[in-house]
Amino acid sequence: MKEQGELQGNEHIREENSGESEPHPADSLSSDFRGLKVLVTGGMGFIGSNLARRLADWGSEVVVVDSIEPNTGANPANLRGFDDRIKICKLNLRDCSETTELFECQDVIFNLAGRVSHIDSMTDPLSDLSANVHGHLALLEACRRRAPKARIVFASTRQIYGKPNTCPVGEDHPLQPVDINGIHKVAAEAYHSLYHRIHGMQIVSLRLTNTYGPRMRVKDARQTFLGIWLRRALDGDAIEVWGGDQMRDLTYVDDALDAFCLAATCPAAQGRIFNVGGSPPLTLLELAEILIAIAGNGRIEIKEFPPDHKRIDIGDYFADDKLLRGITGWSPRVALRDGLTRTLEYFRHCLSDYV
């Protein structure tokens, strides 16, 4: 039996309590999605593939669009076993004006495509522009022309806040991105808000924090530092902790999927932007210690920040996600230790697909 913690938000820190699970608004979502036509961009990646699989299990007609490029989260193993239930379309979003028929008749479009590597964005900013800005504008234009009634949920990111002035960070915190990737995510989210406001499209943006779980990229730290940490723990290697006292919150992928599905179905959410939080915040060093304890393997090496990372580091971050909880009824259901346990269990069985 899995331990499930129900998380409560308050002004400054989220408590994590174990307890019996109660009815959750996401429990009834499967019937809402049964028979719907749903497109998932970035659907071969970490969150996208988990979402596509859940939707296929719920009986949605699922199309995955993915550029399947190296150095992204795309991994064919993520959709293994779903060949007959998920249609895969290899497509870079910036070319989607050529295949607008793909978007016609879609009921819901989960727009999760994009690159998340801050360092890659600084060394190759034009590629980041193409993936994270051009692609989304082309998608929205295609939807405006061919699927103006589709509900769209965009995967935005805490990265757009930059270095927080104070924590927890609410949605009204100034946007002050510290790197090219952040600048591009600001633009992409602004497009989504604009297309709602000006063109009347039903669009919600979710600002994700560090999301983790099965099917994440663990080959390196491109998706999040936790990816490479998980791999090092499994391999019994040293986990490099840079600094260590930075506060972070984490979202287990299933909780993120709940947020995406609720955002798509909740009428009051349309046109809004929500932070998605999750676990109570903890320091990176505390997180590393918990991970090693659960894995029963690995060790910690505390290091100075490398200069190229230090100059774009954001210090502490954890989200105020009261708005999402209030409007959609969402709350995270998977406690950090449980989420890490499940994640390690997944990768123990198929790490070779991810390295």
Add this chain to the structure above:
Amino acid sequence: MKEQGELQGNEHIREENSGESEPHPADSLSSDFRGLKVLVTGGMGFIGSNLARRLADWGSEVVVVDSIEPNTGANPANLRGFDDRIKICKLNLRDCSETTELFECQDVIFNLAGRVSHIDSMTDPLSDLSANVHGHLALLEACRRRAPKARIVFASTRQIYGKPNTCPVGEDHPLQPVDINGIHKVAAEAYHSLYHRIHGMQIVSLRLTNTYGPRMRVKDARQTFLGIWLRRALDGDAIEVWGGDQMRDLTYVDDALDAFCLAATCPAAQGRIFNVGGSPPLTLLELAEILIAIAGNGRIEIKEFPPDHKRIDIGDYFADDKLLRGITGWSPRVALRDGLTRTLEYFRHCLSDYV
């Protein structure tokens, strides 16, 4: 003898007083620029061409880069008579990685390229992305690699503030663009700030308000509403005033050039972002009445806002430009009536080049 007004800023409204001109920090700029290698992007357009001509007159080695595309401010007539003193390079900035040698050895790069039409940006957002985002990122990458010591001044815009919460608008006002053009200008300005902060480049951004003067686009309202107003006044036609009670400030082009040149030469300005104001704010109706009185021609037709403009209209705007005045000593030197007189005089002689 031209009337020159010295403008004083205060908390809420700028006074415009006629008076004897006093020493101005821009008076000594010509010697600073003599012999410098200067590149002006968008240099065939309105502000760019005025700047290129001034710099050539001051003895700078001037290269103009311009895509010379239709529906922009580019007009070959703007550089007429300067063929032997200004080198013109037809180039879209997004392709500048192919000709990075153009940027080597430049002392100063005035980056004025871009599209400013809000309506065009909504109907063809991908072209706006290419011109206003991709182009600037490519330029900054070229400069980072080949001209990291060059001083760069970027022409940003009040448009990034969107609909002001309050006026006058200071540089710390939230950025809440109301259209695609505004989203793109936010990104382009953020690039410039980032390349200063991360790569140590000397970069200043100037947020311009409505700038007017000789060589502006008067064929239509793509550059500013005032362009088409000037033409209608000259032709004795009706000036359509939408609404009429919106407050605006205006900058005469020579005052804008002072701001650009001071930004490039003032060490304390590097890395900063400045509003550029100008005339005391007035309503659009007052502006139209002044224009018609000076032109001795034209008439006013007050109209309802067309829907496609109303939904991206920003209401009142006028700048708080105390920061620019304080750091660089800049102040506007050309009173509104004088600027309009000079502008009408210019176009009376060569309107056929601009229609």
